[in-house]
Amino acid sequence: xxxxxxxxxxxxxxxxxxxxxxxxxxxxxxxxxxxxxxxxxxxxxxxxxxxxxxxxxxxxxxxxxxxxxxxxxxxxxxxxxxxxxxxxxxxxxxxxxxxxxxxxxxxxxxx
Amino acid sequence: xxxxxxxxxxxxxxxxxxxxxxxxxxxxxxxxxxxxxxxxxxxxxxxxxxxxxxxxxxxxxxxxxxxxxxxxxxxxxxxxxxxxxxxxxxxxxxxxxxxxxxxxxxxxxxxxxxxxxx
Numbered sequence: 001x002x003x004x005x006x007x008x009x010x011x012x013x014x015x016x017x018x019x020x021x022x023x024x025x026x027x028x029x030x031x032x033x034x035x036x037x038x039x040x041x042x043x044x045x046x047x048x049x050x051x052x053x054x055x056x057x058x059x060x061x062x063x064x065x066x067x068x069x070x071x072x073x074x075x076x077x078x079x080x081x082x083x084x085x086x087x088x089x090x091x092x093x094x095x096x097x098x099x100x101x102x103x104x105x106x107x108x109x110x111x
Numbered sequence: 112x113x114x115x116x117x118x119x120x121x122x123x124x125x126x127x128x129x130x131x132x133x134x135x136x137x138x139x140x141x142x143x144x145x146x147x148x149x150x151x152x153x154x155x156x157x158x159x160x161x162x163x164x165x166x167x168x169x170x171x172x173x174x175x176x177x178x179x180x181x182x183x184x185x186x187x188x189x190x191x192x193x194x195x196x197x198x199x200x201x202x203x204x205x206x207x208x209x210x211x212x213x214x215x216x217x218x219x220x221x222x223x224x225x226x227x228x229x
Contacts, residue, residue: 043223104153
């Protein structure tokens with residue numbers, strides 16, 4: 001079935017460090033790809049998305065590129081802040097496909 | 112995007128009791144989704160609730176344990192029945208929205224209902 005694999009956390013970084021959270025997906029069909037973020041005590045929020053190969057989603061300094069050749073959608077940010085501390089979920093699907101979530105990666109940014 | 116209100120936001124429940132979670136959306140939507148997020152884990156889809164028909168349950172979830180109502184296009188409830196400590200989770204209501212013509216449908220979530228079963 002459809003699945004999403006993302007790197008296990010927790011990831012601990014110092015403020016202003018570079019962030020990469022890896023995500024790969026099963027290539028069945030032509031899924032849309034998403035990153036959702038869950039701040040402490042809150043529900044999930046859409047962070048960014050990409051709908052087709054080579055699309056780049058971006059928001060709040062975060063970026064991810066839909067790589068069909070490597071079936072990847074890695075999340076990156078050049079300089080993280082303490083306020084970025086949250087759990088990040090990679091997901092695939094949408095439209096006629098059910099959305100499948102990865103297991104989540106907890107990011108902790110220390111001052 | 113849609114605004115989703117869930118209540119209760121959290122509750123502590125006794126084993127063997129049942130609790131109903133309410134989900135209110137500020138716009139009419141065709142499908143509403145109920146997810147479970149167990150401690151430290153990802154989201155698992157419980158069921159899809161369509162207005163005017165029975166909910167569609169995912170593998171491993173049954174109507175007797177998680178009855179769902181969908182009386183109109185803006186409201187749904189999920190009941191967790193005969194609770195045990197294994198039911199301690201965050202339960203999330205969600206709707207799917209089209210971002211733009213031809214754009215990806217994305218899920219919008221409520222803030223969740225955190226249940227602790229003693």
